Amino acid sequence: MPKIVSVHSFRGGTGKSNTTANLAGILAARGLRVGVVDTDIQSPGIHVLFGLQETQIAHSLNDFLWGKCAIQDAACDVTAAAGSVPGRIFLIPSSINAGEITRILREGYDVGLLSDGFQRLLDELQLDILLIDTHPGLNEETLLSIAVSDVLVLILRPDNQDYQGTGVTVEVSRRLRVPQLLLLVNKAPASLDPVALQARIAQTYSAEVAAVIPHSDDLMALASAGLFTVKYPDHPVTAIYRQVADLVTR
Numbered sequence: 001m002p003k004i005v006s007v008h009s010f011r012g013g014t015g016k017s018n019t020t021a022n023l024a025g026i027l028a029a030r031g032l033r034v035g036v037v038d039t040d041i042q043s044p045g046i047h048v049l050f051g052l053q054e055t056q057i058a059h060s061l062n063d064f065l066w067g068k069c070a071i072q073d074a075a076c077d078v079t080a081a082a083g084s085v086p087g088r089i090f091l092i093p094s095s096i097n098a099g100e101i102t103r104i105l106r107e108g109y110d111v112g113l114l115s116d117g118f119q120r121l122l123d124e125l126q127l128d129i130l131l132i133d134t135h136p137g138l139n140e141e142t143l144l145s146i147a148v149s150d151v152l153v154l155i156l157r158p159d160n161q162d163y164q165g166t167g168v169t170v171e172v173s174r175r176l177r178v179p180q181l182l183l184l185v186n187k188a189p190a191s192l193d194p195v196a197l198q199a200r201i202a203q204t205y206s207a208e209v210a211a212v213i214p215h216s217d218d219l220m221a222l223a224s225a226g227l228f229t230v231k232y233p234d235h236p237v238t239a240i241y242r243q244v245a246d247l248v249t250r
Helices: 016-029 061-065 098-107 112-124 140-147 160-175 194-205 217-222 236-248
Strands: 003-008 033-038 088-092 129-133 151-156 180-188 208-214
Touching: 003 016, 003 140, 016 033, 016 088, 016 129, 016 151, 016 236, 033 112, 061 098, 061 112, 112 129, 112 140, 140 160, 151 160, 151 236, 160 180, 160 194, 180 194, 180 236, 194 208, 208 236
Parallel strands: 003 129, 003 151, 033 088, 033 129, 151 180, 180 208
Antiparallel strands: none
C-alpha cells in the first residue's frame, strides 16, 4: 500500500526540506515512484534542491487550491536531480511568485482540499510514497498533513526551543493517532555524543529516534545546490539518510 509521510519541524531552519528531498532521491534510487508536495506555501523552497526553475513551473499547488487545475497537473518530473535511477520523483511545488504568496497570506485557502489532493496524487501518479514538506509550527494545514499521514518524521535540533516545540508536536501527533512517529535529530554539534543524545531524546519523548545527523560542513557548503546524497554518495551523512529511508518504508 502507498504511504503518506509528513516531514515536519516545530521551528524553521531544521533542515526539513533537505531531508525531504534527499529521502525522495534515495527512494527513487530504490525503484519507487515518489511524490513530493511543498505545502510550505508561505516560504516555498524545496524546488531549488531539485534544480527546478520558475520558468519550468506551469502550475503550482496554489493553482490547485484556487481551482485553476487538477493537482496532478501541477506535478513536475524532477527525477533527473537524483541521477540515473529506476524510480521517479514528481514534485508539486508551491508558487514562488511574490504576488501569489501575498494572496495566500491575505485570503487563505480551503485546507480541506489538501486531503483530497493527496489521495488524487497517489492514484493518478501511481505513487508508492508521498512525501509532504510541511510549513514549520502548528496550523490548520500542518495539522491536516499530520492527521492523514502514515508516518510523521519530526525533525529537531539539540536546542532548548526545539525541545519545547517538539514536545507539543509529539503530543498533538499522538492525539491525532499517527501510526508511526520518528524523531530525527539534525545538525548535532561534534561535541555531543550521538549515542547518548539519541538515548536521551528517545527517553524524553518516549518515541523512536530514527537517527542523529551531525553538523556537516560539506552539507552546508553545498548550499541546497542539488541533492547531497547524489553529490556525496559515500558520505556518512548519506548513510544516515539511507537509514531513515529504511525506517519510513518498513
